[in-house]
Amino acid sequence: MILRNLIYILQSENYDFWRFLSFCYSHLAWWRLEQRQKIVWTMKARALQAISMVFFAGAAGAAFSFFGWVGGSVVLALCIMTIPFFIGAALLLLLPFGRYLKWKKVSRAREILRASGVRVIGITGSYGKTTTKEILAAILGKQFSVIKTPDNVNTDIGIADFIIDHSEEFTKGKIFIVEMGAHKKGEIKEICRMVLPQYSILTGINEAHLERFGSLKDTIDAKFELPLHTRTVTFLNFDDENIRNNFERFSLSKHIGISQADAKNIVVKENFAGLQFEWRGTSFETKLLATHNITLILLCTALARELVVPIPEIALAVKSIQPIAHRLEPIYNAATDIMVIDDSYNGNVAGIKSGIELLKQAKGRKVVLTPGLVELGKESVRIHRQIGEWYSKSVDLVLLIKSPMTPFIEKELRAHAHTLYTVYNTTEEAHKDLSHVLRKGDTIIFQNDLTDNYF
Template sequence: MDYATLISRLCLLSAPLWIALIGRRLYYLARYFQLEGYERARFWRWYLRTRRERRFTALSAAILLAINLLAILPASLLSAKYAEAALLLFGIVALSMLVFWLRMPRDPQTKQPFKRTPRAMRLLITALLLGAALPLYYHGMLILNSSANYAYDLPLLVIASASSGAVPLLLAPLLLPLANALLFPYEESRRRYFMRKAAQTLRGSGATVIAITGSYGKTSTKHYLHHILNGRFRTYMTPKSYNTLMGISRVVNDEFARDPYYDYFIAEADAYFVGENAAICRLVGPKIGVVMSVGPMHLERLGSMENIIKAQYEIIQALPPDGVGFFNGDDPHVLAMAERGYPQTRIVISQKGAPCARFEALDVRFSAEGTAFTVRDNASGATCELFMPLYGETNVTNALMAIAVAAHLGMPFDEIAPRVATLQPAEHRLVRHQLPDGTVILDDAYSANPVGTKAALDVLALHKGSRRRIVISAGMFELGEQAEAANRALGAHMAATATDIILIGAHQTAAVREGALAAGFPPERLRTVANLEEATAYYRSILQPGDALLMLTDLPDTYAV
């Protein structure tokens, strides 16, 4: 076998290896594209802010440039030894492929694994076909042409072969958005089909739809309302955090449709852009709308507080004239919605004495065991003493809203009270565990907003009898221009309520650290770690019987370094 044939065959053998590298890279990136909701701009923002991605891009570009620079070496350096030079170049390329494989970014944490949904797999396969097109085309041409044609250009053959694989590898972050754009007409037609199917199922079920929205509090309120109403009615709620247009459609088509005969359907609605809640309402057709809060959550996506208010109010605008709107009167933005005068029946709840409140929580008392308060219906004058095994001021508002809706739907207080006494917190939302040795674990990993984090820290402060009060936090995210000030305030409140602070991620918790230290927190009691695994290992090494530990906010995969 002559050199030309050997080198051309080696190049051909490298083609599937390049495609495997491209496929591995795309599979890794597809998870983040999915986590960012298949939004091109958000995906690229993640890509540009992630240090491991920038490093790999720089490495890939440097290797590709170095290989191609070899093509401009003076011919005198390669004369009469083109074959030997080509073999050397192929060795360099093979080494480069090994470097690509070893240095390709890996997930520092995987809280939300890649969901191999039909859409995700279509996207991944399309992106892989785009990425494989160049190496397949080049090496296909190599097969069609006799290797003898390359006898005097073997080094260039090797360089071109390597470039045909390295270029798509370098451009992999562009391939997923491109594949998504190409698939858009098909995906949009499927989306509309599933939405029509879900809407028909809901309309045919006869269930009264209750839509709940808010910057925070909506998931807990949904759970509490579902639990209370189930004491008398057959009630279905969208599970977990299925609160987007397609998420709700999927739940209706895959689960609700199996047995659609319910009295009430509770839908949680979340908006990432103005118009999304309106679209959700066109899907579910609510008769009752609940607005819990307006805050800076998703400010990065919605752009302004005005847009957040507009998005939340879409739930109320979608109600029929004979519908009922429920409003949290302790939030001035939400109270202003009630004052707009639509619909005719508007019910306000409050635990802080809002003058127009129909339902109030009075004499609220917090303890390490739970929360006690008196609920009063100002329309009838009826009152009831309640206790719930829940913690924090926010949970009083959430439970009061659920009580108000249930009372409006015909449940008397004496029927509501035992249901409230057995309420359980939603997953990772201020869940309290007490270990046999007296150690208390407060799991509030989902609280990533200023109100929720403050309430959780206030609950930690109730454990004054604990030996130490330790808080673990990754800070707050998606707060836009308010992020730095909000995280500084978070740090200051940690300093006032905790004895030890563990922060996850130096970059994203810098403002939290500054806020805590500025408030006089001793620096030797504040530790910053790289990830949740390191934080877990550290607190386990220091946790002792009688301590109280608060898991406050979790680090999203898209912010892990």
């Protein structure tokens, strides 16, 4: 049970041993770490479990052989406390095999794409990647056969596995939309070397995963790896200051900057029904919420026009797009007259701010439920105090799920004399209490949801 729980945390940390080790010795209840999600028993996870068990059994057996039952029991206790290091040793042992397997899979995926003749479009950014992917797939799907990476598949090995598993679908004339994620410089470049994107979209850059990247400059450099390795044209979100202020540092062969300023007559529909706007004389209507989605729609529209998709078809596709699950997804309960806006997959400060702006449309009480954001590094305190200030000015009731970040939000709420807030120990406790806290006419937004390794 302990071993399973620890490997689950290692998996949650993307097999980053040092982050895993830091978590283990600051969360000693190793028998109950697997709470919110479950371990995925990949071949790597099973191998780690088997090898770690062999190491532990060997160490325990040697302890009893050399020190007898009394001394062996003491050494056994020490062995239990060092299980994370047994897992680390197993991880090190598997490293050469893992690298070979990764090379083999990436090479195979590259061969499949090159042989198929599909056109590849890459999408990256600190936020908005999945929403942009879904918008673009809907638009291009009107004229082309589209393949897209599924949710949460945005690493080199994940993308390679997807290509190999669906190799028969990759045929000439199709378009492959690839969402690309990264935690450090070089990772997006490696994905680009595998898929060779002809077109790309850079959605935006902010402090998301700053703790892993090290600095905002490194984040910017990492995200621009996609435009730099795009063979035909890249589309940049010029509403994002980190893109707008830095794109000239990079030798981009061809780029097109897109801004929401290009849209005219923007109308925000009542009751969270969506948006309307005009672009180049054509009326657009969408069920997506929050005006930042207009920029994402325009980025996708500009790329579709590059592929000669008629504007009327684009507008028709945009109108048909349903709200993206867990990304500003409105869910109305007619029986209780409560509107839930599920933004639980948002994990960045731009999304928090956008959600607060959206909440201002509510006619009843404005309620927010959040555990805060993670991986913000040295900017975490500043950003969470900023979030607390935003809440104090625009939110009637703040529900916090206790995490290392929430005290900073709480402190800022008190500093602004905002006393209508509650702190829950767990997500389960918070959700169970919602039926008592919420009342008719309320609008509540769920902002971010964390895995076990962040509590």
